[in-house]
Amino acid sequence: MVTLDLSQLSVREANERLRSLGADGEDVEIANPDARHHIGVGLIHSINVTVRGSAGYFCAGLTDAARFEVTHNVGWGVGDNMYTGQVIVGGNAGAIPGVAIRGAQIVIRGNMGSRAGQVMKAGTLCCCGNANFMAGYMMYGGRIIILGDSGERVGEDMTGGEIFVAGKIQDLGSDAMLTDTDASEIDAIREFLDQYDVPFKGNLQKVVNAGKKLRYGTSERQMRSIPFFSFSGKSDYWNEKVQEDIFIKSQSGRYRIRGYGGARALPHLSD
Incomplete structure (x- = not known):
């Protein structure tokens, strides 16, 4: 040793x-x-x-x-x-x-x-x-x-x-x-x-x-396979992407799934 x-x-x-x-x-x-x-x-x-x-x-x-x-x-x-x-x-x-x-x-x-x-x-x-x-x-x-x-x-x-x-x-x-x-x-x-x-x-x-909370009560409304094609970047804060994110969150009560997650049957490591 x-x-x-x-x-x-x-x-x-x-x-x-x-x-x-x-x-x-x-x-x-x-x-x-x-x-x-x-x-x-x-x-x-x-x-x-x-x-x-x-x-x-x-x-x-x-x-x-x-x-x-x-x-x-x-x-x-x-x-x-x-x-x-x-x-x-x-x-x-x-x-x-x-x-x-x-x-x-x-x-x-x-x-x-x-x-x-x-x-x-x-x-x-x-x-x-x-x-x-x-x-x-x-x-x-x-x-x-x-x-x-x-x-x-x-x-x-x-x-x-x-x-x-x-x-x-x-x-x-x-x-x-x-x-x-x-x-x-x-x-x-x-x-x-x-x-x-x-x-x-x-x-x-x-x-x-207990298995009572493994699913969200409200499904996320899918608008496209990728939530948005470009990041907000240098554009004005109150842009189209931000408005859409807020709208989806107001319906589901949570932040939306990022990446391709909203379009897949199961999540993937790339999401």
């Missing part, structure tokens, strides 16, 4: 060396992290990284395949956009832990901050303590496990995925509802917890999307 000392290296230098060591298959220990931000960002190799202390914002962000262990706490956005791999946090996590993960497994042994698992697509985010407000905010898929209390407005505007809560559900978010939990789901969760040596003998409640 190679040790990178952040009292002697900048985070940029340490991350560059970490990625190089990852390519060589070397496990790495990060010493004296001092809650620095962006530790481990961009690592895409299957190695073990041990952070001896606390990490700051976005630890293990934009990574794939690696296994991170942080012995103390982490700041905002641990595992941001992490594809596969694991993060184990020995203490607490700040806001938006597991934001936009796409298959990773993140285990927080303490409490976690607000909007945990925001816009996550796949994977598992597990909190052994309590969550804060809006856990699962706008999540699209994956699984959140909260062994403590849920925090306020759990599942706010989620469109997919499941949230399992062992403690008190303080408040359901917009378009979230409780539903029955299958025995197979409980077995899978217990297997996951055993994998990380997390003791648990309680019951779980399941929160999912």
Whole structure:
């Protein structure tokens, strides 16, 4: 195992060396992290990284395949956009832990901050303590496990995925509802917890999307495939395009779809 000392290296230098060591298959220990931000960002190799202390914002962000262990706490956005791999946090996590993960497994042994698992697509985010407000905010898929209390407005505007809560559900978010939990789901969760040596003998409640607000109440009136052919540019503000946008918004109650979105059956990345 190679040790990178952040009292002697900048985070940029340490991350560059970490990625190089990852390519060589070397496990790495990060010493004296001092809650620095962006530790481990961009690592895409299957190695073990041990952070001896606390990490700051976005630890293990934009990574794939690696296994991170942080012995103390982490700041905002641990595992941001992490594809596969694991993060184990020995203490607490700040806001938006597991934001936009796409298959990773993140285990927080303490409490976690607000909007945990925001816009996550796949994977598992597990909190052994309590969550804060809006856990699962706008999540699209994956699984959140909260062994403590849920925090306020759990599942706010989620469109997919499941949230399992062992403690008190303080408040359901917009378009979230409780539903029955299958025995197979409980077995899978217990297997996951055993994998990380997390003791648990309680019951779980399941929160999912209620499906009542997934569509706009008023469809946008389509006037052409592209909303307008040219940007307002240097023309007067009160031009034809602006008037048309305001007119459509007054009918639908929202901003109009940009790009080709109004003409497609499904949105596209180019919209």
